[in-house]
Amino acid sequence: MSDLADTLRRWLAERLHLDRRRHADVVLAAYEALANSADHAYRDHDHHGTVTLQATHDAPTHTVQICITDHGSWVEDQPPLPQSSRGRGLLLMRTLADDITVNGRLDGTTVCLHFHDCPPVPQSA
16 A cells, blocks of 8 residues: 555656645545555455556646545445544545545445646646
């Protein structure tokens, strides 16, 4: 999981002109989606599963989309218990990303995080 986050970190740094806070927000939201997938998707399975991360940048609209997909079981969002430090993953992702879609299916879940105002690195002349 940390390998995917490191790859995302490098991809963002090479392609996008983001300030440190925006860069950190994108990486943290993606990492949280990866962690949720690892934590929830396969817990009722007797095997390890896969998780994929796909990151795209639409230069004309300056939008980054990061989608994390697993092939495990959908777990309905539960409200966090007041004394618990768990159960706040979707809330964190919704706070950090400009938009989030969650498509939970019987055969897996895809979480897509959308970040606006992500211009490309200026091209050198």
